Amino acid sequence: MPKPGDKAKVKVNVKERVVDETCDLSLSELSEIPVREIASFKRVTVLDLSSNRLVNLGKNFSILTRLVRLDLSKNQIKFLPEDFGQLEQLRHLDLYNNCLEHLPISFGQLRRLRYLDLKGNPLTPAWEKIVGCCSTQKDCQQAAKNTVSICANYKPEFIERERLAAQESQKMAGAGDSSANAVQTNGGAAGGKKSTKPNNKKAKAKKLAGGGDNELTIKPVNAVGSGGSGAIALGSKSTQKNNQKKKNSKGDSWLNLLSRAALSSLVSFLVLFIINLLIIYMIMFKNPDIADKLVEYIPHQYRDWILTKTEIFRLRVTDWISEFRTPPEEH
Secondary structure, eight states: OOOOOSSSOOOOOOHHHTTTTEOOOSSOOSSSSHHHHTTTTTTTEEEESSSSSSSOSSSSSGOOOOEEEEEEESSSSOOTTTTGGGGGTTTTEEOOOOSSSSOOOOGGGGGOOOOOTTTTTTOOOOOOHOOOOOOOOOHHHHHHHHHHHHHSSSHHHHHHHHHHHHHHHHHHHHHHHHHHHHHHHSSSSHHHHTTHHHHHHHHHHHHHHHHHTTTTTSSOOOOHHHHHHHHHHHHHHHHHHHHHHHHHHHHHHHHHHHHHHHHHHHHHHHHHHHHHHHHHHHHIIIIIHHHHHHHHHHHHHHHHHHHHHHHHHHHHHHHHHHHHHSOTTOO
């Protein structure tokens, strides 16, 4: 017997909601996604789960690897599963009006993603800077591109190191507060002058902590220090430039190959056409004996048709040559 305070699970007949390649489960008051039932329909590539009561996607949602378009708007989703990047065929993702604060690093595997809408989510400042406003379709396309590239270039260990660095900076800030209080209680005027240094340390530590929170997934922290993070950022930029150069060079090489192949095929066609004309001319007009011998090898059912066509062609060519050779006065 369910308790009065509990929300009853809504069961939906998925088979009735599947039309061609689309499964529409919107406005169904779902609190759990029937992943197994949806996965049984292998032709489904578009899934609409908007306007439900979803808080998470469950453990097995990543088995829906055939999805190309996914609508999760107007729910209460607080986080996405860490293996969400297994949906590598996904091109359109709508997460409008949810409760997301961050995205999983596996987003870097969504290489085909071309549209991402995250309006109405309480994102952290770092993710808000990456995603942007998403007010137009162009902004959503840019948000998808930025999110995938950021998640693809940075690894989880960098983010873990940055989180630990932020915790250490907060501890340093707490130690600065305690030392400042001890100096103020023990000293007089001299103690007051010395207490300014811990306060300065406290302010610096707070700035470092705030900077670490705001740039959680933009600038990874290396074990060496700030110089290491700068080197990693420069290295990622250089690798991106090198990849772009390689792609451009590959595209130019393919264009050159195609143009060369087209030119060579055109030249070969013209050469063969001229050679055929010469052969026909030599056989028909210069060596009729060879033409008669060739006619013997033609099958009987096609011989009359070919002879009539060649005779017509020969007469037309001779007329054209005679007209070309005679002077205009005789015409």
